[in-house]
Amino acid sequence: MRGGTVAVVGGSIAGCAFASAAVRAGADGVVVLERTHGRLADRGLGLCVHDDRAAELADAGALPAGIPAHRLERRRWVVRDPGAGGGGRLVWEQPFPFHSYHWGLLWRGLRAATPDSVVYRQGVTVEGVAGDGGGAEVRLAGGAVERYDLAVGADGYRSVVREAVCPGARPHYAGYVCWRGNLDAARLAELGDATDPHPGAVTTVCFPGGSCVIYRIPGPDGPRVNWVLYAPPPQGGGLRFDDPTSFPPGELTPELSEQLRALLEREFPAYWGAALALTDPADTFVQPIYDLETARVTAGRLLLAGDAATVVRPHNTSGAAKALQDAAAFGAAWRRAESWEGLLDGYQAARGPAGRDLVALARRLGRAQVERTPAWASMSGDEVAAWWQGQLGGAAGIGGQAMPPTAAPAP
Structure with a gap:
């Protein structure tokens, strides 16, 4: 199938x-509708992509070459132990074939790789969408309505498009929080x-x-140290538990x-x-942890992408x-499709189950690593390895599932 017009609501990683x-x-014709003005806020956050997933995504054309990344090779699990020195006592070590990225640098690479034919409109707030078998309507702030053959919701946690696809679906608080920060590695x-x-x-x-x-992650001005700390919710301090940010x-x-x-x-x-105490207050924040799985990721001529479709706790990387x-x-x-309906059905079949599986795995990881932590300090390496396999529940590992070979673009 060729031709047609697409509106992408949200111009972040998924949108680009x-x-x-x-x-x-x-x-x-493709139009991106991004609510912010100018460059998207450079969150400075780190993220990781499994080496196998990165290779698959590069082959599929979804991950452009040349984006700065830092190679990671292993994961070390340590506990506080005054007798073991300031770095703690190593209780287990596992292979970790990932590369880490800086959110802002990854987004800039994806934005730069967006074809010139894409109309990227900023400062545009989408207030609602509707879609049926004949197309999709996008309602903008101020009352203007634009019509496309397909509307993609890449608008994150608070997705307006998700409300049209799965009315009432909201992220649910997991019962704990995530402190995040990053600092200049030179400060170590x-x-x-x-x-x-x-x-x-x-x-x-x-x-x-x-x-x-x-x-570690690459940064705009040199290497940085990124950290993500999961813990019970702090007391007071004005923190609410009804807002993911x-x-x-x-x-x-x-x-x-x-x-x-x-x-x-x-x-x-x-x-x-x-080391973490060296983080500047301007580079530190805290958010309640949420997750969400949706019954569907398509409806009519509407389609959900990224966090708009599925909110996965960050443990799964x-x-x-x-x-x-x-x-x-x-x-x-x-x-592969011969019609819009075929496109939407194919996407639903591929990404609906995948999103639910990721949510389920991340919930298991959250229970084991935050909600019901074991006595790590008294465990042997073999016991920690067995505990880890129990969390996976048969999954091959963290970092996402393998892509089918059909995801590669046609030559």
């Missing part, structure tokens, strides 16, 4: 990937070491009731900052607690890969 996929598949020299002692590794600090993942960078209250400092001092090995896989599957379904 879908716009490019639609052009490659043969759309006549302040701790007495010129470099991170394990720059090619992910370090996971384990403690009762939580865990923290620490790894409660306190963005630079807006932590003094009470919340103090609670984070106390957590680092109480639970972390000395080196890693001091699959968010960016999943958004790019959605785009690759969309392009593959388009090339």
